[in-house]
Amino acid sequence: MQNNIVIKADNLSYKVNGVEILKNVSFIINKGEFVGLIGPNGAGKSTLAKIIIGQIKNFKGHVEVNGTIGYLPQIQTINREVPILAIELVQMGAYRKYKRKLSFSYKKATELMKRVGLDSHINQLVSSMSGGELQRLSLARALLSEPDILILDEPEAGVDQMGKAQFYTLIDEIRKEHNITIIMISHDIGMVFEKCTTVMCLNKTLHCHGPSEKISPEELKELFPDFDLWIRGKNHYEREHKL
Numbered sequence: 001m002q003n004n005i006v007i008k009a010d011n012l013s014y015k016v017n018g019v020e021i022l023k024n025v026s027f028i029i030n031k032g033e034f035v036g037l038i039g040p041n042g043a044g045k046s047t048l049a050k051i052i053i054g055q056i057k058n059f060k061g062h063v064e065v066n067g068t069i070g071y072l073p074q075i076q077t078i079n080r081e082v083p084i085l086a087i088e089l090v091q092m093g094a095y096r097k098y099k100r101k102l103s104f105s106y107k108k109a110t111e112l113m114k115r116v117g118l119d120s121h122i123n124q125l126v127s128s129m130s131g132g133e134l135q136r137l138s139l140a141r142a143l144l145s146e147p148d149i150l151i152l153d154e155p156e157a158g159v160d161q162m163g164k165a166q167f168y169t170l171i172d173e174i175r176k177e178h179n180i181t182i183i184m185i186s187h188d189i190g191m192v193f194e195k196c197t198t199v200m201c202l203n204k205t206l207h208c209h210g211p212s213e214k215i216s217p218e219e220l221k222e223l224f225p226d227f228d229l230w231i232r233g234k235n236h237y238e239r240e241h242k243l
């Protein structure tokens with residue numbers, strides 16, 4: 001694989017109980033891209049992410065990953081009832097890398113919590129944190145193992161519009177600071193077109209894929225026939241904020 005390619009997928013297909021979830025999906029993602037992965041409910045976005053991270057193995061086709069991956073699952077999957085402190089949740093991100101010696105990761109976890117704006121929450125119970133705070137906490141946890149690629153599954157769920165915009169900006173800054181590649185699954189088409197360098201539109205097959213400015217509203221309308229928010233980027237954002 002060429003040096004600048006971090007993920008190469010060839011003809012990925014996946015069925016569950018005879019039902020086709022993904023069909024002949026092929027793409028290349030280059031180092032440093034900020035990819036927005038969009039598509040309607042049930043399009044196969046999370047399934048594709050699980051194939052890339054190696055959680056699903058019985059697919060057809062081939063996927064090659066050049067680098068380590070940090071994964072932020074959907075926020076709803078985090079069990080908020082476990083009595084654990086915020087800093088401990090972040091340290092858990094080093095579980096594999098430091099082989100259980102969590103004390104090694106304390107300093108780094110503290111630095112990352114500061115970077116995501118949670119320095120005053122270090123000793124707070126996870127159960128008492130807000131949705132937006134929890135999302136940034138998960139980001140710090142995923143960054144602890146210094147991944148080359150970060151995959152985020154709907155990080156904006158449960159976060160208000162302003163929180164969303166701040167989170168996307170934070171992700172973009174971190175992408176540049178750490179020189180990492182980001183794949184973000186999202187339902188916020190406007191935000192994706194504003195912040196991501198590349199857009200992938202999936203609905204079982206890959207409908208369109210390319211630089212965000214090259215994807216036409218017509219292509220999006222084809223994927224989201226009932227969707228009236230295809231007016232891209234800034235216009236959509238300004239409308240949302242009534243600027």
Ligand SMILES: Nc1ncnc2c1ncn2[C@@H]1O[C@H](COP(=O)(O)OP(=O)(O)OP(=O)(O)O)[C@@H](O)[C@H]1O
Nearest residue numbers: 016017021039040041042043044045046047048187
């Ligand atoms: N283990 C499974 N058993 C049965 N069906 C599954 C399984 N995993 C995924 N599916 C189905 O595959 C389809 C794609 O699911 P997936 O979660 O990948 O979609 P998605 O694009 O991430 O959707 P959403 O935007 O709603 O989160 C859905 O119809 C889902 O019900």
